[in-house]
Amino acid sequence: MANRLPLEGIRILDMGQFWAAPNAGRAWADAGAEVIKVESCRRPDPLRIQARKIYPDNDPGGEHGDHWNRSGMVNERNRSKLSLALDLSHPKGRDLFIELAKQSDAVSQNYSLGVMDRLGIGWDVLHKANPKLVMVSIMSQGLTGPESSYVSYGQNLEQLGGISYTSGYPDDEKSSVGFALPDPIGGATAAFALIAALRHREETGEGLHIDLSQREAATLIIGDAIVEYSLTGQVPPRIGNHEPGSNPSECYPCEGEDEWIAISISNDAEWLRLCEAMERVNLGSDNRFATIVGRMRNRDAVDELIGEWTARFEKMELFKLLQSHHITAGAITNPRELFQDPHLRERGFWEQVEDYSCGTQEYYGRPMHLSENPYGTRTPTPKLGQHNYEILGGLLSLSNSEIDQLTNEGVIGTEPILTAEGGMARRAS
C-alpha cells in the first residue's frame, strides 16, 4: 500500500462555492478522495465569474476566451477535483444528482438555508436514497435558530463571531481583521467533521448529517475572551498588538518604508536575552524593566528603547538575529516575500501546477506532509463541466448519445449561461 492515499475509495459530491466548502473539498481531494465539484452552467461557483477578478497577467480572456476557467481564486482552491456542471433546477439534473448520491459516500454543501430542499435534494431526500450517505452542511449560522436564514460572507461572520471586537488598536472604535478568517476555519472544521462522520458510518453503517455553523467555529478563535467574560463578567478590552502575558509585545519599525518586526517577550529571562541581543546588558539589571510589572508600567520607555534599536536593521536580518537569541520575533512579510522565503521553499510548500487554461502557476500547498506517501495537488482545478462525460458515462453508465441529449437540453454544459449584465442566469420559476 506504499502510495495509497488516506482517503482513496471515498467519493464526495462537493457542491461548495466561494471558499469555506471548496477548501474542505480540496483537503479531501488532496488526501485521495474522489471529489466531484458539482456546479451548473446557470450557477457556477460564483468565484468563476464574480468577486475580485484575479486572472493570469490580469487578462480574463486568455487563449480560449474561457475566463471562467481562469479565475485565480477558483483555480487555487479546487485542485485535485473533477467537475460536473449539472443544472440542479432541471428535474433531470436533480434526478441524476440523486443517482450520483446513491453511489457516493458524502455530500458537502454551503448554500444558504433551504436551497438544497428547494432543489429537491435536501437531507431527507438524499438520506432516503442512500441511508449510508454522510452530508455536511457548512452553514453561515447553522440549520436552526432565529438567524439561521441570514446570509453572510466571511467578513461579516468575523464581526458576528466576535473576532473583530477583540482585534485592532486599543483606542479605535472600529476594527476588522480584514480577511475572511471564518471561511478557512469553517472549511477546516468541516474537513475534520466529515472524516469523523465517515468513521462513525464505518462502525454503525448509518449515514448522518453534520450541521456546522461557521459563526460558531469562528467564535472558538476568541475562546480566551469568551471564558474571561463568562468567569468574570468583564468584557476584555481591545489590546492592539499586545499578546496577554507578553511584555513587551509590539510591532517595531525597521529600516525602509512600512517595514516592521513583531517582538514578543513572555518572561523575564527573555527580556535579559533581548538586552543581550541589543548589546545593552546593563539594561538587564535596570529595575524599571526587570519584572513584568516594571515593563508594563514603563511600556512607553520600553517601546522607545526597542524601536530606536530595531529601526537600524533590515527586518529579515533582525529577525534572524533575534531568533538566534531565542527571542520570539517575526518580520511582517508580504506575499512576494512569502514566495521568496527560503524556508517555505525548502519544505516544498509551494506547488507548481500546470493549469488547464492558465499555464504554469504556483499555488500554496498543504501545511503538512505525510511521511509515507505524497500528499498534495494531484490534478489542476477542472474546467467547468470538464468531466461531464466521464462521470455520467462511468458512474451512471449513460451512453454518449444520452449525454449528448442532456447537453442539448441544457441539463449539463461547459459554459456559464450569463445574463446580459454578466451576472448569473436564473431559471424562470
Add this chain to the structure above:
Amino acid sequence: MSGPLDGLTIVEGGHGIPAAYCTQIMGVLGANVIKIEPPEGDETRRLGPFPNDAPDRESSALFLYLNRNKRSVTLDLDTPSGQDLFRSIVKRADAVVENFAPGYCDERNISYAALSDEHDSLVMSSITPFGQNGPYRDWHATEMTLFAIGGLMNIVGDINREPLKFGGSPALHVAGINSFTATMLAMHLAETAGIGQHVDVSVLEGLGASHFQDLVDYEYHRTVIRRGDMRTPIPTSDGFISFQVQAHVYNDFRRLILGPDAADDDRDAASAIQAQQSGEMDLEILTWSLEKTKLEAYRLGQEAHVPAAYLADMSDIMASPQLQAREFFVEIEHPKAGTLTYPGFPAKLTGSDCRFEPAPLLGQHTHEVISEFTDLSAAEIGELQAAGVL
C-alpha cells in the same frame, strides 16, 4: 477572639513537611497563612495516600493535613517578576517560614537581608535539614537519614539486626513543631520591641536536642548505648499491651496479675523488676492478658496505677474513647477530596478557638492575595497570570 495568633500574617515557602507543619499549627491558632507554591505545586501534592489510591494533586492526604487553613498562591520564584511579588507580599506580612534549600533565597534576592531591608520587624525562619552553614549545609536528607544522623535510629530495633526508622515521618513533623516554637520566640521580640531577625532551624539539631538518656550517658561516663534485644509486647485477645513497671508500683503490678491477695515481693524493687523483665512472670502475665481485650487490660493496669499502654493501630486511634471524649478528631469538607476525618489540635486554650478550614486548591487564592497584598491592578495581575508567573 478566634485564636491567639489572630492578625498575624505568615508567608510560607518551600516544599515538604517541616515548614508546612509549622504554619499549619499557626493557622489553627488563627494566623493568616499564605502558602507560596511553584506553578506545579508543593511536592507533597504528589505524595500519597490519595482517596482510592487515585493520585490527584488536590487530594493528597499529607498535603490536605499539612495545609489546612492556608491560602495558596502560585508564584514562579525563578523569575524576577515572581521574586518581586514575593517581596511585595512579605512587605505586608509579619513572618516568613520557609524550607528552601540553603542559598536558594540568596540567589533569588529574597534572603532575610533582602526582605528585611525595608521591614525591620520581619521574622524569617529558615528550616533546613542541617542549618544555614557548616560542612553538611548542602547535603540531601530524608526522615530516615536524619533519624540516623540524629542518633535516634541507633536506639530503635533489635541489636542483632538493622536499626529501624520510626514509621511515618514523625521526625519531620517534630521539626515543624520546633520551628513553630522558634518562630514564636522571635515573633515575641518583633511584636514587643519591633526587632525582627532570622531564625535558622536545623532538623538535625532538633533531633540532637531530643535524646532522653544516651547522650548524657556518653558525656558523663563514655558509655555508648545501643538498642537491645527487642522486647515484644504482651499479647491480649485482640492485640498487644505493655507495662512500664517502676519500683514504686511493682507490688501493685504483682497484685494486678496474681490477684489482690498476692503478698509483697520481699526482694528489693530493682532486682524484682529486672527479674520480671527477664521473663519471671511471663506465664502468669499471659494467663492474665490473653482473656482480656487490649483496652480492658490497659484500663485495669492504669486503674491499678501501673503505667500501661496498648499498641494502637489507626482503627484503634480513631475509635479511642479518650480521643473521642476530647473531640480530638474533626471533619473537614474539601471541594475535591470530600469530607474527611482529620486530627484536630492537641491543645485547648481558654478564650480562643481552633480554626479548621480545608487546604487550598493549587493557586486558589493567587488573585485574591495579590490584590490584597500589592498595589497591582486587575489588568497587571491578569498579565502575570498569562505569563505563567502566577
Add this chain to the structure above:
Amino acid sequence: MTDRTTQPDDTSGLPLDGIRVLDLGMFWAGPFAGKWLADGGAQVIKIESGSHPDNLRILARGVYPNGEPGERSWNRSGMINERNRNKLGITIEMGTTEGREIFRRLVAISDVVIENFSNRVMKKWELDYDHLSKINPEIILASVYSQGSTGPESGYVSFGGTLEQLAGITYITGYANEMPGVLTVQLPDPAGGAMATGLILSALRQRRLTGKGLHIDLSQRENVVGLLGAQVLDFGMNERITERIGNRDPHMAPHGCYRCSGEDAWVTLAISSDDEWAALAHLIGQESLIHDDRFATVGARHRNHDELDSIISDWTKDRGKIDTMHQLQDAGIAAGAVYTAADLYADPHLEARSFWEATDEPDAGPHRFPGRPGQLSKTPLGTRLPTPTLGQHNEYVFRELLGMTDDEYAALETSGLITTEPTEAAQKGRL
C-alpha cells in the same frame, strides 16, 4: 521590677527578657518547655521540694559523672543537668498549706506556670487555673498533660514510650510482616515540650491582645497523633490501617539501612529519583543496572527491593559508615550513618555550627550538652547558667523576688518548707 544587679542571670536583650515562669515540670516534657523559655531569656524558676525533687534527680539510671553518684548525687544526675539549664532552682513543699501560700505569692508576680503532673494534682492543691487566675488574672497556666484534662483516660499515667504506643507510632514501627516490638525513643516528650513552648508564646500574645491570662490544656497523646496526619486521613479515605514496612518508603526506592564494616555499623540511604538511582549505581560500580528492567523505574525498584538491598549491602559491608555517608552525599544522594552518641559528639558539622554548649555544674563539673533546634541571628541563644542544684536560688527568689525579711527567710529555712537536699525517703526513691 527587680534590681538587675542582684539577679543571678543577665537576660537583657533576649526575646523573653522580663517574662517570669514558674516551672513545676518533672521528668522531661515539662522541664523541656521550661528550658526553651529559659534559653529565650525568660526567668524560669524550677520548683521542686525535698520530698519531691524532679524524679530524674533520683532515678538517674546510673548516669553520673564517671558513673559515680558522689556526695550530692541529686545534683549530679546527667538527665537533670541536660534539660534544666538557664533556670533558677528553688524548693517549696507544695504538699503543705504554707508551701502553697508561698507558691501563690510567686504566682502573683509571674507570667507563666508550667506543670506536667497528672490532672488530679493541681486540683487537689487548689492551684488549677480557676484558682490561679483569681490570684493573678493575667497568669498563663500550661498543663502538659499526658492525655488532657478531660475524658475517661485523663487521669492515666504515662511515659514517652507508652504514649508512642497509645498514639500509633509503635504499631507502625518495626520489621515488615513481623510482630511489633516495644520500641521507643520517647519522642512524645520533646515533641510535647516544644509544642507547649510554642503554645505558651502564643498565649503570651493572646494575653497582650485581651489583657487576660489563660489555661493551655495540652494532650501529649494527641500531639503525637498529630504527627501522623496522613495515616489518620488514609484510614478515612481508604479504610487502610498503616502497617510496619521496616525502613522502606512508599515513594522512594531503594530506601534502607545497610551494614557497614565495624561493630553494629550502619548507613542509611534514600533514592528519590531515577537520576539519583543512576548516581548510586555509578558509585557502587554497577552502571549496567541503571537501565536494567528490574531497577530502571521507581516501581521496578520497589518490586525488586530485596535484590537491590543485597547489591547495596555487598558494597557497603566492607566500608566504614562515615566514609560511606560522605561518598554517597558527594554523589548527591541522601544518606546518613547511624550515629551513636559518640558519633554525634564527634561530628564536625555540629562542631562547626557550635551546636554543643559548655556548662559547668556546681556539683557535676564541666560538660557539653546539646544546643537547640533553632538559632536567632540578632539575639543568639546560649547557655548562661548551668542547671541549678536543688534549691540553689532559694535565697534570691524568696528574699529578692518575694521581699522576705531576714527573719522571715530564716524561719522559712528552719520550717522544712525549703531545702537543698532531698528527704531521706526521696533519696531512696519513694517519691
